[in-house]
Amino acid sequence: MTQEVTMDTVIRQRLKGLRLAKGWSLDALAARCYLSASTLSRIETGHRRIALDQLVPLAKALGTTLDQLVEPTADEDVVIRPEPEHQPGITTWLLSREHSHDGRAVAKMRITPERSLENRELSVHPGREWFTVLTGTVSLLLGERTILVHEGQAAEFSTMVPHRIGAHRGPVEILTIFDREGERAHLPGSHATALEQ
Template identity: 60%
Template structure:
């Protein structure tokens, strides 16, 4: 198996600076003015003909509307591929598809397979701070939201505040959904098995 050569972090930082500048439609002159550098210095920094010192990195991050942490975050293939682990309980199988909710703006993504055996509806509604979104990949989901009961079919999506008593079940057979919830929802979903809140 071929080995992957190590990534030059300084080259990654230079590419990120150039990419952010270009994404904003800024010329070298425009970014240089924003971070009080000369255009020629900025050009040398972007091309690797000059090392970036800490003061310059701080100024560039501020001008580009990002942080030093984001500019120098290491590149690692292990951080790219996620191999979801299956969690199973009565009527519900979950695969978490994102690694770190904090890095995703507080969002966690999961795939769920729900079968009619899952207990939903009155008496099984959960409440927790935050919001949840899901789309149906296959089958028909039943969303109980307060007093309302709605069906969500393949290709449809739902988004709601999880402060409203809610549960998601399956209608007429298994349903597969892709769901996304915020950090409050993540904490609720990470509760004890058999007491899952939300989807």
């Protein structure tokens, strides 16, 4: 019973938080989900039980899913323990969960100059890529250009442009975000050849 009450409270907080994040009044949300503002108020404050047939239109109106409204809140859903994946000249730590709901993957990569010698192919795939340099200097080959991206700087680019990320004069560490296409093209264990950058 305690777990049920706790989950009920979490759902109420999520509903109210999503409504406030959109800047909507109770009346504005009521108009979008066909419930009265007074019913919504009682749901948010815990004076009315939440019924499944109310959650579905609420989730749709708030731009989320029923699964996201009722997902568990245990600690194991918070802490990620990345395992390094080693390839010649590059080590990757996946910092986000596999199959994330927004289709993005976050990874830390350590690239050594040996990688540039081993892999000279440029990668092309749909989407966009972003990275920030934690240490060292990145040599970003982007089409016909070579761009140096220094420690503390970031880069964002269309991955339809042939590209490759390498290390310039020593090891480099980056934090990168891939969309779903970039994840397939670059991360170990994905559907495409890993890290063809």
